[in-house]
Amino acid sequence: MGHGDGRAHFYVMxxxxxxxxxxxxxxxxxxxIAIGYTMxxxxxxxxxxxxxxxxxxxxxxxxxxxxxxxxxEGGLVIVALLSALLVSMALTSLYGWVLERVAYRPLRGSQRxxxxxxxIGMSIALQNYVQLTQGARVKTLPxxxxxxxxxxxxxxxxxxxxxxxxxxxxxxxxxxxxxxxLLIARTALGRAQRACQQDQSMAALLGVNVDRTIxxxxxxxxxxxxxxxxxxxxxxxxxxxxxxFIAGIKAFTAAVLGGIGSIPGAMLGGLLIGxxxxxxxxxxxxxxxxxxxxxxxxxxxxxLPTGILGTPEVEKV
Amino acid sequence: xxxxxxxxxxxxxxGAIEALxxxxxxxAEGEIVTxxxxxxAGKSTLLMTICGNPQARAGEIRFADRDITRFRTWDIVRLxxxxxxxGRRIFPRMTVLENLQMGAVANPDADFDDGVRRxxxxxxxxxxxxxxxxxxxxxxxxxxxxIARALISRPKLLLLDEPSLGLAPRLARQIFAVLREINxxxxxxxxxxxxxxxxxxRLCHRGYxxxxxxxxxxxTGGELLENPxxxxxxxxxxxx
Numbered sequence: 001m002g003h004g005d006g007r008a009h010f011y012v013m014x015x016x017x018x019x020x021x022x023x024x025x026x027x028x029x030x031x032x033i034a035i036g037y038t039m040x041x042x043x044x045x046x047x048x049x050x051x052x053x054x055x056x057x058x059x060x061x062x063x064x065x066x067x068x069x070x071x072x073e074g075g076l077v078i079v080a081l082l083s084a085l086l087v088s089m090a091l092t093s094l095y096g097w098v099l100e101r102v103a104y105r106p107l108r109g110s111q112r113x114x115x116x117x118x119x120i121g122m123s124i125a126l127q128n129y130v131q132l133t134q135g136a137r138v139k140t141l142p143x144x145x146x147x148x149x150x151x152x153x154x155x156x157x158x159x160x161x162x163x164x165x166x167x168x169x170x171x172x173x174x175x176x177x178x179x180x181x182l183l184i185a186r187t188a189l190g191r192a193q194r195a196c197q198q199d200q201s202m203a204a205l206l207g208v209n210v211d212r213t214i215x216x217x218x219x220x221x222x223x224x225x226x227x228x229x230x231x232x233x234x235x236x237x238x239x240x241x242x243x244x245f246i247a248g249i250k251a252f253t254a255a256v257l258g259g260i261g262s263i264p265g266a267m268l269g270g271l272l273i274g275x276x277x278x279x280x281x282x283x284x285x286x287x288x289x290x291x292x293x294x295x296x297x298x299x300x301x302x303x304l305p306t307g308i309l310g311t312p313e314v315e316k317v
Numbered sequence: 318x319x320x321x322x323x324x325x326x327x328x329x330x331x332g333a334i335e336a337l338x339x340x341x342x343x344x345a346e347g348e349i350v351t352x353x354x355x356x357x358a359g360k361s362t363l364l365m366t367i368c369g370n371p372q373a374r375a376g377e378i379r380f381a382d383r384d385i386t387r388f389r390t391w392d393i394v395r396l397x398x399x400x401x402x403x404g405r406r407i408f409p410r411m412t413v414l415e416n417l418q419m420g421a422v423a424n425p426d427a428d429f430d431d432g433v434r435r436x437x438x439x440x441x442x443x444x445x446x447x448x449x450x451x452x453x454x455x456x457x458x459x460x461x462x463x464i465a466r467a468l469i470s471r472p473k474l475l476l477l478d479e480p481s482l483g484l485a486p487r488l489a490r491q492i493f494a495v496l497r498e499i500n501x502x503x504x505x506x507x508x509x510x511x512x513x514x515x516x517x518x519r520l521c522h523r524g525y526x527x528x529x530x531x532x533x534x535x536x537t538g539g540e541l542l543e544n545p546x547x548x549x550x551x552x553x554x555x556x557x
Binding site for chain 2: 188191192194195198199201202203204205206207208209210
C-alpha cells in the first residue's frame with residue numbers, strides 16, 4: 001500500500017467502513033425483493049421465479065415517472081420521487097396480481113413442477129415484453145439525489161462517503177419493513193396470511209377467502225419489489241430489461257439463506273448477501289462477485305437447506 | 318319444517334375411488350345428530366364434503382334452505398357452519414388468542430370479546446394459556462381450543478369430527494358434557510362423527526350408521542344403542 005504503519009491501519013479501517021456502508025444499502029434492496037419470494041413460498045410453497053421481473057418492471061415504471069417529470073428542477077425532485085414511488089407501487093402490484101391469476105392460480109393443486117415451469121415461462125415472457133416495448137438498450141438516469149457526508153480517519157487520503165441516497169435507501173427500507181412486520185403480526189389480513197401459511201384448508205374452513213389472501217400476498221410482494229426497483233434505479237442510474245434476472249436470483253439466495261418462508265430471515269439474508277457482495281468486490285475481484293453470491297446459495301442448499309431462521313418443512317398431508 | 322341441513326344422494330370421489338356412494342342425511346334445527354361407522358367408512362369425507370372440500374360430484378347439499386353444493390368452502394362456513402375437523406388442526410405457530418381470532422373470521426358480527434369470555438368459561442385452561450402458541454398445547458387442550466375456535470363464530474350448525482379421539486376418558490366425558498351444554502343453552506345444532514359410539518349415541522337425539530360410503534341404519538340414539546347389529550359392530554366390549 002505504500003503507507004506507513006499507522007496510515008495503513010487507518011486505510012484498512014476506512015476502506016472497510018466504505019464497503020460496510022455499500023453493503024448495507026445493497027442488502028436493504030435485496031431484502032425488500034427477498035420478502036416477495038419468501039412470502040409467496042410461505043403461502044403456496046412455490047418459488048415465484050418471475051418475481052425478479054416484477055422488480056424490473058417496477059424499476060422501469062419508476063424511471064418513466066421520474067423522466068416524465070423532467071429532472072433537475074430543485075423542488076420538483078421530491079414530488080417526482082414520491083409520484084414515482086406511488087405510481088410504481090400501484091402498477092407493479094397490478095402486474096403481481098395478474099401474474100398470479102394468469103400463471104399460478106389455474107395450476108394450484110397440480111404438481112409443483114407445473115407451477116415452477118409456469119413461473120420460468122412468465123419470467124421469460126415478461127423480459128421479452130419489456131425488451132420489445134422498451135428496447136434492449138440500457139436506460140440511464142442522471143443522479144438526482146446528490147450530496148451526503150464524507151469522513152476521513154487519521155491522515156490518509158481515503159475518504160469514506162455516505163451519500164444521502166444511501167441514507168434514504170436504508171431509512172425507507174427500515175420504515176417499510178416495520179410497517180410490514182406490524183401488518184403481518186397485528187392485522188386480520190396478516191393473521192389470514194399466517195393461517196394460510198400454516199394450514200390452508202383449515203383457514204378456508206374458518207371462512208378465510210384463500211384465493212383473495214394469496215392474491216394480496218402477490219400484491220404486497222410486488223409492491224415491495226417496486227420500491228426496491230425505484231431505489232436501484234436511483235442508486236446505479238442504469239437499468240435494462242435483464243436486471244430482474246440477476247437481482248432476482250440474488251434475492252432468492254437471500255431468502256434461502258435467511259430461511260425460506262421466514263420474513264425476518266429474508267431481511268437478514270438480504271443484508272448478508274449485500275455484505276458478501278460489497279466485501280468481495282472490495283477485497284477480491286469485482287468480476288467474480290456473483291460467483292461469491294451463488295457459491296453461498298450452493299453451500300446453503302447443501303449444508304443448511306432450512307436457512308438461518310427457517311423451520312424444517314413438515315410434509316403436509 | 319325443512320331441516321337445517323339436508324344431504325341428498327351425495328357422491329364424493331377421491332380420484333377414481335368413490336368415498337361416498339349416495340348419502341342421505343337430515344339434521345333439524347336444535348338437534349344433536351351423530352354419525353358412527355368404522356375407519357374408512359367415509360365419515361370425515363362427509364363432513365368435509367358438506368364444507369365443499371372436496372365438492373360432491375353428484376347429489377345436493379342444502380343448508381338453511383339454500384343449495385350450497387357448489388359453494389366455495391369459505392362461503393359455506395360464512396353461512397353459519399363451523400367444523401372442528403379430524404386432527405384438531407390448531408395453527409401451531411399462533412397463540413391461543415390468535416387461533417380464536419381466526420375462528421371469528423366466518424362471522425364478523427359475533428361479539429368477539431364475549432365469545433372469548435364464554436370460551437374461557439367452558440375451558441378455563443385455555444384462559445391460562447391464552448398467549449401460548451397452539452403447538453405447545455397438549456392434545457386435550459388442542460381439542461378444547463378446536464371446539465372453542467369453532468364456537469367463536471356462533472355457528473348455527475357445528476360439525477365435529479371425533480372430538481374424543483385420543484383423550485383420557487375423563488376429558489372425553491367433559492367434552493361431551495360441554496357439547497350437551499352448548500346445545501341446550503344456545504340451541505346450537507350439532508352433527509357429530511364419533512368412533513366412541515357409546516357416548517355419542519347416549520348424547521345424541523338421532524343417529525346414522527355409515528358403512529362403505531352408504532347409510533346403512535338410522536334411528537334415535539336409544540334405538541341404535543339397542544340394535545344388535547350396532548352392538549356387535551360398534552359397541553363390542555363397550556356396552557357397559
